[in-house]
Structure formats: structure tokens, C-alpha cells
Amino acid sequence: MDAQTAATYARLAERIISLKMLPRAGWLQRGISAAESVAEHSFGIAALALVFTAADDTFDRERLLALALVHDLAEALLGDLPLSARRLIGESVKCDAERRAMVELCDALPGGDHLVLLWDEYAAGTTREARFVKALDRVEMLAQALAYERAGNRSLDEFWVDATGGLAEFPHLAAFVTWLAAQRPT
Numbered sequence: 001m002d003a004q005t006a007a008t009y010a011r012l013a014e015r016i017i018s019l020k021m022l023p024r025a026g027w028l029q030r031g032i033s034a035a036e037s038v039a040e041h042s043f044g045i046a047a048l049a050l051v052f053t054a055a056d057d058t059f060d061r062e063r064l065l066a067l068a069l070v071h072d073l074a075e076a077l078l079g080d081l082p083l084s085a086r087r088l089i090g091e092s093v094k095c096d097a098e099r100r101a102m103v104e105l106c107d108a109l110p111g112g113d114h115l116v117l118l119w120d121e122y123a124a125g126t127t128r129e130a131r132f133v134k135a136l137d138r139v140e141m142l143a144q145a146l147a148y149e150r151a152g153n154r155s156l157d158e159f160w161v162d163a164t165g166g167l168a169e170f171p172h173l174a175a176f177v178t179w180l181a182a183q184r185p186t
Helices: 003-018 025-029 038-052 061-070 083-089 091-106 112-124 128-150 171-182
Strands: none
Touching: 003 091, 025 083, 038 061, 038 128, 038 171, 061 112, 061 128, 083 091, 091 112, 112 128, 128 171
């Protein structure tokens, strides 16, 4: 490997590693001081993808894992935008900025266009796997909300509003979220 290629990999590795130290903004806004990182969230989605498809061979698991790992990679440049910010700027502005960040992160990387295409697939939800990972993004967030509530953090009611919204395509995930909601501390 030549020095220029090694430096390209090193820059992306540094950005990826930065996600381990980037806390999820929504949790911080709600006073959770030890908020999970973006990398922990992505790992959670990848692990749940394996768990929820263990008995279902109709999914491309390798693709699920790749989508789970790439879905928030743009946040290495943009940071984690909380829902309040996303509402103000709009989904199209957020999506455009994330895509530009993905191109910037991956442009010089050999095969980097593959990572951008995976992100495009996730963002557009063009495959069943992409839609499943989007659904797991919600499921993981709710499982994390429950963990924070059980640990004594204040009620996170706003996360549970329309908890099963967007999960109709995957009834087993909707059923799991309903079960999670029933486990909340009273």
C-alpha cells in the first residue's frame, strides 16, 4: 500500500473512531450525562439486525450489517443532529448534507463509492434490508430509552409517542416495541 492510500484509510479510520466519542445529542438534551455514542448506537442496530433475522433467511445479513454500520457514518463530519434541529432544517436539507458528508468521507477511498451507495440505499429505503435497518434504528432507540428509564433517568415519554409508527412492514418489530413499552417503569 502506498503512503497516499494509507493516509486516506487513516483519515477515514480517525473519523470512524471519532464516532465512539460522539454522544447522541437527543440523550444529552434530556439530561443523560452518560449518553450512548453514535458508534454504540450503530453497533446496537447491527447486533439487533443479527438477532431479529437469526431465524429468517430471507434477509441478506451481510447487507444488513453494512447498512447498520454506514447509516450514521456522515455524523463523523456533521455531528449528531437532535430531532429539534432536524425539524428546523427539514429532512431534505439534512439528507443532502449527510450525502455530501458521505461523499467527502469516502471520495478518495478505494471502493468508497460502494459506501456512498449503501448510504443512499439506506436513506431512500430502496430495499427491504434498508427499511429493516431504518426500523431497527427506531427499535434500538426505544430499547435505549427503556434502559435509561430503568436506570433512574427521568421519564422519556416523548420517545414513546407513536412508538410503533413506521414499523408496519415488520410486525415482529412492532410487537417487540409494544412489549418494550409495557416494561417501562411506572
